[in-house]
Amino acid sequence: MASKTEICCELLIAILLPPLGVCLRHGCCSVELLICLILTILGYIPGIIYAVYVILSVDRQHNPDYWRPINA
Template sequence: MPTCCEICCEILIAILLPPLGVCFRHGCCSVEFCICLLLTILGYIPGIIYALYAIVFVDRDQYFDEYRRPLYSA
């Protein structure tokens, strides 16, 4: 379970660079990252909205396995 400080830092990163915030949370080869990257390319605001959704509401522990390891583990 991520701490409040981790979530706040990921949200700040997601506002500046949406795919990077999702990458820290879900990993670089995840569906969430690909969707966020596509939305950011199509428009910056949709990328931010999806990144915030992916960080706050999508539970990574539910989908966590050996092949979808995030960049850091808490």
């Protein structure tokens, strides 16, 4: 589980560059990153909202059904 400082830094990065915040949390080849990238291209605010949602709610370590890589 990530520390509160780490989550806070990821949220600040996600507000500035939403795909980068998601990439730090879930990796470069994840579905979350792809969705965030598309939303950020379509509109900056939806990208921020999705990035904050993914960083705060999706916890890959406690979810055994989590599907991380796209190309696995």
